[in-house]
Amino acid sequence: MSPRLLTALLGSALLLTAVGPATAAPKAPPTKAPALKPGVSRADMALHQSILTLDTHLDTPEHFARPGWSMLDRHAVSSDFTQVDLPRMTEGGLDGGFYVIYTGQGELTAEGYRFARDFALRRAVEIREMVAAHSDRFELAYTADDAVRINKAGKSFVYQSIENSWPMGEDLTLMQTFYQAGVRMAGPVHFRNNQFADSSTDPRGKIWNGYSPLGLRWLAEANRLGILVDVSHASDEVVSQSIALSKSPVVASHSGARAIYDHPRNLNDALIRKIGESGGAICINSVYLAATPTSPERKAALEALGKQPDFDTLSPAEVKAWADKIAAVDKLHPPVRANFEIFMASMLHVLKITGPKGVCVGADWDGGGGVEGLEDVADLPKITARLNAEGYTDADIAAIWSGNVLRLIGQAQAYAKSVAK
Ligand SMILES: [Zn+2]
Missing domain, CATH: 1.20.5 (Single alpha-helices involved in coiled-coils or other helix-helix interfaces)
Structure with a gap:
């Protein structure tokens, strides 16, 4: 990581706000309303458009460095496998979300940690570069209020999250570095155990029985900074410990119900209940819905x-x-493939346990998500239509689409503020 890159990473927030208004152009209204998706009435679509929507797990930054690929162009799964871009977000009424800084697990060595740190910092820069390149359409979001403000300004809001904290190595001061870069949600671990915690899917089984001693310090530092703790991918013990020890409620940014498909990546009913009762939320994943x-x-x-x-x-x-x-x-x-019906069964199952205050949407777009009938973010109005048909109120549906997650961001930041010296 060169000093220049780090300066670019930490110093460009000011630059972005400075260039934002100068280059801002009014959002052109769509010339023709896109056809309604199957099962979506005009009223459903109007409701969907009136609600602030966010998805907590967009792996789209993985595509930002592709030659000739732009968030402003309309792509298709069939032509380049991608599921998120601005035209499809507009069509699907997706106002923003968490863009993921994901690092696949490697060696727990000094060399591995250095590689991971630099990889993750570069990914954070790529997110920042995308926003800077299209500052009339996108804006980085740092607080719970930013989503509403940015949406009102006609732009798409970009929160950042970390999937797998391996890049922190054994240097927890890096958490602050990433916080300053804009990260507001982080999970300790991914597919394999790491220095902080056990994974739900490591074939070698557990090594820490939950968090490691360093992992407990990771959790405390996330709380101190106001980073929302994400328990997706963590082992059941880590989920339980997170609920018990975190100073503000936790989120599962992309998880499902083990009752729908018995897979370690999914949550059992007891954990779903505990997350809900502790004020947290489960954002429903479109992966691990069925054996495929x-x-x-x-x-x-x-x-x-x-x-x-x-x-x-x-x-x-x-x-x-x-x-x-x-x-x-x-x-x-x-x-x-799994399908939209199973995705909704997973969401409705979790809703029955937690009520509408404990559910959100995190379908793992561009990270393996997407099922038959819910192929990319253009299909999202179908979720609103289905929730409407199931009898959930407009307020419930708004909470599911963004209210719950914004509440959790706010709670994480309120705790950080309460302990700030
Ligand atoms: Zn994941």
Whole structure:
């Protein structure tokens, strides 16, 4: 990490606000209203548009460095596998969300920590660069109130979160560095155990029985700074400890119900209840909704294509060529997929346990999310329509779409303020 990069990371908040208004252009109204999605009435769409909406898990920053890829262009899953961009956010009435700084787990060594730290800082810079490049359409959000303010200004709000705190290594002062860069939500761990906590999916089983001693300090530092604690991916023990020890309520930014699909990444009813009772919320994931086995024929056909190329090195045409090859395999050997009905079953199950104050939306877009009937963010009005049909009030639906998460951001920051010296 060069000093220049760090300066860019920490110093450009002022620059962004300075250039924002000068380059701001009024948001052009859509020339033609997009067709309503199946099951979505005009009234549902009007309700959806009137509600502030956010998704807590957008892995879209993974695409920001792709050559020729822009958040302002309309893309398609079928052409480049992406699920989020501004045109589709507008069509799906998605006002903003948490953009994820995700680092895949590697070695717990000094070298591994350095690599992870620099990777995560670079990803934070890429988010910042995207916002700076389109400052008339996007704005970084730091407080709970920012979402409403930015939305009123006709822009899309961009919160930042950390998925996997491996990049902090053993240097917890980095939490403050990321906080200053704008991170307002963080989870300790991902698919594998790390220096802070046990994962729900490490094949070697647990090593800490919850948080490690350093992990407990991570949790305290997240609270002190006002970073919302995210328990998705953590082991059941870590979830329980987080609920018990965190000074402000926790969130599961992209999780589902084990009662719908028995997978360690999902939460059992007891933990769902505990999160809800402690004032936290579970943002419903569109991954781990059902077993989706790959047939031997499909596996062989995919393997015959060779290793997936690094999209960061390919032109859009080259990515499309790869997408066409995958589409040909899909046609011959269709993948087994979960669908919108199961996604809604997961949401309605959690709603029954926690009530509408304990549910939010985090579908893992661009990170493996998307099911049949809920393919990208353009399909989001279907969720509002379904909640409406299930009898949830407009206020409930608004809480699910953003109110609960904004409340949690506010509570995390209120605690930090109460202990600030
Ligand atoms: Zn994840």
